[in-house]
Amino acid sequence: MQITRKTVLRELKEITLLIVAGGLIGGYLSCRSCFSELNSFTVAIFCLNAAFWLFFWKGNQYLSEIIETRISWLEAPGKRLWVGLVVMVVYTLVAASIIYYLFYVAYMGKDLATLLSSGFMYNLVFPVFCTMLIMTFLFGRQFFISWRQTAINFEKLKSEQMASQYEALKSQVNPHFLFNSLNVLTSLVHQDPDTAVKFIKKLSEVYRFVLESRKQELIDLSTELRFVKDYLFLQQIRFGDNLKYDISVPDAYMHKVVPPLSVQMLVENAIKHNEISQEHPLTIAISVDEETLRVSNTLQVKHTREPSSGTGLDNIKDRYEFLSGKKVIVTQENGKFEVTLPLLTLDKV
Numbered sequence: 001m002q003i004t005r006k007t008v009l010r011e012l013k014e015i016t017l018l019i020v021a022g023g024l025i026g027g028y029l030s031c032r033s034c035f036s037e038l039n040s041f042t043v044a045i046f047c048l049n050a051a052f053w054l055f056f057w058k059g060n061q062y063l064s065e066i067i068e069t070r071i072s073w074l075e076a077p078g079k080r081l082w083v084g085l086v087v088m089v090v091y092t093l094v095a096a097s098i099i100y101y102l103f104y105v106a107y108m109g110k111d112l113a114t115l116l117s118s119g120f121m122y123n124l125v126f127p128v129f130c131t132m133l134i135m136t137f138l139f140g141r142q143f144f145i146s147w148r149q150t151a152i153n154f155e156k157l158k159s160e161q162m163a164s165q166y167e168a169l170k171s172q173v174n175p176h177f178l179f180n181s182l183n184v185l186t187s188l189v190h191q192d193p194d195t196a197v198k199f200i201k202k203l204s205e206v207y208r209f210v211l212e213s214r215k216q217e218l219i220d221l222s223t224e225l226r227f228v229k230d231y232l233f234l235q236q237i238r239f240g241d242n243l244k245y246d247i248s249v250p251d252a253y254m255h256k257v258v259p260p261l262s263v264q265m266l267v268e269n270a271i272k273h274n275e276i277s278q279e280h281p282l283t284i285a286i287s288v289d290e291e292t293l294r295v296s297n298t299l300q301v302k303h304t305r306e307p308s309s310g311t312g313l314d315n316i317k318d319r320y321e322f323l324s325g326k327k328v329i330v331t332q333e334n335g336k337f338e339v340t341l342p343l344l345t346l347d348k349v
Contacts, residue, residue: 015058019050048103055095060088072146181207181234183272188238199237206230213260217323218344221293222254225286228264232284235271242276245284253288256343259319263295266339269312270297288343296338313339 064084071080104110181203188196209227213219225247232245245267267284274297276282284297317328320342329340 015054019054044103044107048099051099052096055099056092059091059095063088063091068146077143184235184238195237199234202230202234202237206234210261216260218257218346219260220254221249221256221258221343224258224260224263225249225254227261228267228286231264231267239271239276239282242278242281243271243284244281245286247286249286249288249293253293253343256291256293257346258293258341258344259316259323262316262319262341263293265312265316266295266341270295270337273301274298275300275302289340291343293341293343294338295341296336299332299335299337316341 067080067084067087071083185196185199185203188199206227209230213227229247232243236243263286267286270282270284274282280300282298282300284295287294313328313330316339320326320328324342324344326342326344328342331338331340
């Protein structure tokens with residue numbers, strides 16, 4: 001523990017309180033008649049009881065803290081209990097013996113042999129009893145503090161791990177988008193160089209949005225859909241009327257939020273994995289059903305697939321799990337592939 005001025009002042013206050021309270025209360029209870037008048041014996045009784053409480057309480061407290069630095073309650077509770085018990089009882093017996101010796105022999109002038117033969121061991125029962133009470137309090141306090149600190153450290157570590165995992169998920173999004181856009185551009189360069197130039201210009205504007213969105217955990221649906229429309233515009237440069245889309249989302253849902261690029265990645269996957277031709281045009285539909293956003297497309301899987309970075313849908317599922325604990329539902333039936341995304345609100349994330 002770092003020693004500061006505040007720590008020293010707190011310790012001095014506790015020591016002063018123990019001396020005053022222990023000396024007055026303990027002295028009055030042990031020799032009520034001694035406090036009828038102030039004399040040297042009354043002062044001696046005060047000092048005797050003050051010494052008892054000071055050495056028993058603070059001494060055992062310091063010993064307990066020293067033992068705690070070497071033997072943890074959480075790692076070895078049994079060993080911690082027995083070591084603490086033995087050390088603190090031995091300390092109490094030694095401290096009580098010294099205090100009694102100073103009072104009865106040094107101050108009152110009694111012979112040591114007389115002291116030992118006059119029920120000295122019986123006099124040690126009270127200090128040991130007091131130590132047991134003090135130990136119960138100190139042990140319980142230290143165990144609770146250790147348990148609480150461990151719980152705090154666990155939650156902090158858990159949060160740091162989750163934050164690290166989420167940052168890793170977000171870092172996958174940008175390469176994923178760029179990787180697939182470059183694949184499209186590669187095809188266009190050979191098929192239609194003029195269209196490739198238009199694609200590059202529009203891509204630079206769209207990618208600026210990608211870079212800006214990576215700093216956000218959530219984005220409002222209106223912004224995400226605006227970006228999706230820009231992305232579909234890029235794809236229609238390549239596919240023309242063979243790529244159709246329908247976005248039917250009421251204005252009442254535009255304030256909802258989703259992870260950035262989540263809808264775009266679903267649209268991108270639909271384009272990448274399905275055949276798009278005059279004979280087999282691809283239709284992508286985006287709509288709202290209660291508190292969910294449905295992204296669906298006609299299912300016409302390519303026989304020859306484009307290279308994939310292996311993220312996409314799994315990334316979206318993991319980000320939703322991290323942010324809200326809600327599940328992303330994927331269905332494939334009746335010639336249609338559909339992904340249902342929960343619509344989130346900022347106050348419930």
